[in-house]
Amino acid sequence: MVARPDITAWRPAVAGVAEVFHAHFTDHAYPMHAHDTWTLLIVDDGMVRYDLDRHEHGALSDLVTLLPPHVPHNGASVTPHGFRKRVLYLEAELLGEEFIGRAVDNPELDDPLLRRRIHQLHTVLAERGEDLEAESRLAMICERLLRHLGHRQVAPVPARPEQSRLAHRLRDLLDERVLEGLTLQDAADLLHAHPAHLVRAFSREFGIAPHQYLTACRVDRARRLLLDGQPSQMVAASTGFCDQSHLTRTFKRLVGVTPGRYADTARRFPVDRG
Template sequence: MEDPRESAHFWQAGHLGGLELLSARYIDHRFAPHVHDGYAIAVVEAGAERFRHRGVDHLAPAGSLAVINPDEVHTGSKGHDDGWRYRVFYPETSQIRGLMDELELPQGGMPTFSSSVYRDADLVQTFLALHRLVEGEASALQQQTAWREALLALFRRHAQLPKPGEPGRESRAILLAKDLLRERLAEPPSLEELAAAVNLSPFHFARTFRRATGMPPHAWLKQQRLDQARALLKAGCTPANTAAQLGFSDQSHLTRQFKQAYGVGPGEYRNACARSFKTL
């Protein structure tokens, strides 16, 4: 049974190109290992969050900023007896890429963050004020200006801008396997089928896949289903139809996995996206 003291409010910022935001308090909620296709920038307001990221356990206490790069596996749970309260920004890579030139930042790749937790008091206050600003009734001009200023400060202080990735960084076998899994989300192939399709032994394929993605094939498939579920829900599909289309055993199965990954249920996510769309 969920603790009644827990709460989560998810919405999209219409003035910021549909930027996704979350304001939540969690006590016993545990995020299963998952990834985001964009960044996660979280400001911890109270308590502390504990999470595993890049194979290491981290503690983000009140007054800190936790930053996760796209496609990096991480978890989340309480790091304090009373849980944690935080505000999160989820900018997509396309949204960040579109701002790079405008912010006059060097090109050649996406910003990356080598640390997981930053104790930068000034920057924490900047993002905390920004989140509250977007949640309120501030004008589009004010929100858009504050968003750009906050990102510019974050990137200049803590981000690395890598050189363009070299071709072949991810083996062709893994790329082919990913394509096959995406094509068969509802009825995924077995490990033996995947390995045979890319001419590797099942054990060697499984190890190679985990090394390349940070998770085993079944966990990567689960994340792809959840990503596609977000897209369907955002487009107005009901949770029941979404579950049926993507191979979840039933709607409750989708709900459990969706909330473990994103902190809110699929119905709440769909309704928030619908509200945001109406205000655009």
């Protein structure tokens, strides 16, 4: 009996990502087709054989596969057990159509760091409310992809003092917008800096990524409100989390307990506020 395909597809709220697609196929074979997006593919199990520009290729589990827009390709499992894959369809302008030819010549990238970053991005995209982290990870992935495509200097690298100033200006922006949040592209536009350089400068200056800093600020505010006796649902809305489950998931990851258990400890020590 042939196993039914197992797929999940969604469009995240992250600029540049047209679609996220996770699939497990056993007998499906893709006919020749083309996309208007870049196809960034990692295989978690099995192997995919495909033709690109009349040349045979293989998508292996330890490689990253980057297929360019508008170029036909097909795909089928090499083994009877099928394959499991995760795909990001990236808007064509995110990498630039001028690199299509180079991607055709070398669609398989042997880059463990890039593969790990793509895996991390998929993990983040599966969670609601982590848009800044997703944008940051996507910026670093695109920068590395462009290097593979031969674009060695993605953007001018600021001098070290300028990187420090950028980092502090970004921290000020994050402090001002803890509740409403800030997209990486908005920050880049306001600070006139490349998104990837913003992430790198901030991480180098403070030892923490921008999204980690913003999350920590929100959790700190949530702790204070919980200790003041506010219910978790109100706290989530007051500290920038998209809903109570987002608060609970993030709070437990950082503090080690759920917001409810954290608030319960405060009730054992009533404070006289008079």
